[in-house]
Amino acid sequence: xxxxxxxxxSDGAAPSKAVEDLRSSLSDLLDRISGCDIDLEDRQLVEExxxxxxxxxxKDRPNRIVLTGVLYAVxxxxxxxxxxxxxxxxxxxxxxxxxx
Numbered sequence: 001x002x003x004x005x006x007x008x009x010s011d012g013a014a015p016s017k018a019v020e021d022l023r024s025s026l027s028d029l030l031d032r033i034s035g036c037d038i039d040l041e042d043r044q045l046v047e048e049x050x051x052x053x054x055x056x057x058x059k060d061r062p063n064r065i066v067l068t069g070v071l072y073a074v075x076x077x078x079x080x081x082x083x084x085x086x087x088x089x090x091x092x093x094x095x096x097x098x099x100x
Contacts (some may be wrong), residue, residue, distance in 0.1 A: 019057065022067075022094035026054045029074075029087040038081050046077045053091070064099045071095065 007071035029052050033043065040046065053070040056062050071092050 018098040021100050023054070025091040025094040026050065026057055029091050030054065032084055032087045036081060036084060040078065040081065042050050042077060044080045046074055050074055062098065064095065
């Protein structure tokens with residue numbers, strides 16, 4: 001099994017630009033979910049789950065598995081709403097940038 005390397009700074013913290021992009025992306029996703037005028041099944045659950053990802057991203061050393069798992073679940077829940085699915089993909093890309 002190939003281990004994934006996490007791009008980290010010399011102090012062990014994730015690079016601030018990539019992490020800030022991730023946090024911004026998750027904030028945008030939350031805004032889009034809250035503002036979506038389409039009847040979204042389990043909207044409250046999707047919002048709460050996305051907030052969990054935002055809390056994880058706010059940590060000094062966010063956990064890649066938690067972030068990717070949460071975003072996978074959110075992506076499945078909003079798959080039929082193009083604007084939300086696009087925002088989820090942007091957040092997934094931001095996670096990948098943090099852990100490259």
